[in-house]
Amino acid sequence: MRTCAVLVLVAALAPDASAQPPGLPPVAYPPIPEVAQRIVDFVPAGWRLEHAAHGRLDADDRDDALLVLRMENHGNIVQNEGFGPDRFDTNPRMLVAAFAVEGGYRRALVDHALIPRPEVPVFDDYLQDDPAAAIEIHPNRSVSVRLHSWASAGSWQTRQVRFTFRHQDGCFRLVGYDDHEMHRGSMERRETSVNYLTGRAWVETGSMEHAAAGPRRWSRLDPNPVVCIGEVGNGFEYRPPVEAD
Incomplete structure (x- = not known):
């Protein structure tokens, strides 16, 4: 009975669920400096x-930067008594983009949502532990962010x-979106690809x-x-305006 209850809970809390599981430690995101001399100066305490x-993000010839920052708070590493690791790290990530300017860098982007915070211990790391x-x-001059969802139980x-x-x-x-979904039991798949610049999209099942x-x-x-x-x-909650089956 306990296993069944855990599986139901996991299914309800899949990455595209909008509600934060009760009891998850709250997070306050710190401000990011508007300008900095070095990339590391954008990393808050x-x-x-x-x-x-590193690469070009704007029209000049300077190398810009896109940073993946991760919180290091031991209070966000919670005890897990169900499936998955015994100690579950729920520390969130954020993306910061910085344009290179004379004498340093200028903040161009701060995003807390695209890469979801870990919420369910049976799911793999959303960046596959390889940012x-x-x-x-x-x-x-484009940027790609690839998210991965795979659960060892419940889905x-x-x-x-x-x-x-x-x-x-x-x-x-957003200029491009590609989504590959598969059911590991039935092997049924669905692929969606959207080009926002041409306004064309396709879906293949x-x-x-x-x-x-x-x-x-x-x-x-x-x-x-x-x-x-x-x-x-949240990258798993977003769905492009493409006709459904």
Whole structure:
């Protein structure tokens, strides 16, 4: 009976659930300096620099930076009596982008929501414990953030979601979205891909057991939306305006 209750709870608290589980230690996000001489000066007390990606984010020739910061508060490492690790680290992450300027850097972005805070101990780390592979700056000045959802108990669903942003229209604008969902029991899958610059999207369904892909349904976003990173929120909760099956 206890196992069944735990599984029900896990299903209810999957990454796309909006409610924070009761008893999770509250978090206060500190302010980030507007300017700094060094990248490490953007890291507030009680946090650590988990990863720094370097490359061009704006139109000049200087190397900018996209930082993954993680809180280091032992009070956020909670005792777990169910499935998963005995000591569950719920410390959150945040993204900080900084443009290189004369004499240092200028803050360009702070986001607390896209990478969800760990809330359920049976889920893998959402960056697969490899922020350097999950967070990248590309030669075309775009940024990609890849999120991973896989549970060792309570859910058969697995997802890989990739967001692509570019600094334009006054913000880090969402220009691409790719979502691969699969049920590990039935092997049924659903793939969604959206190009926000062209306003075109497609959805493809099928099964991993069959080599042939299922039908790909194309649609158009009308009008082409401008979605800034702050409007996306939790990366697992966001769903693009694509026609449902």
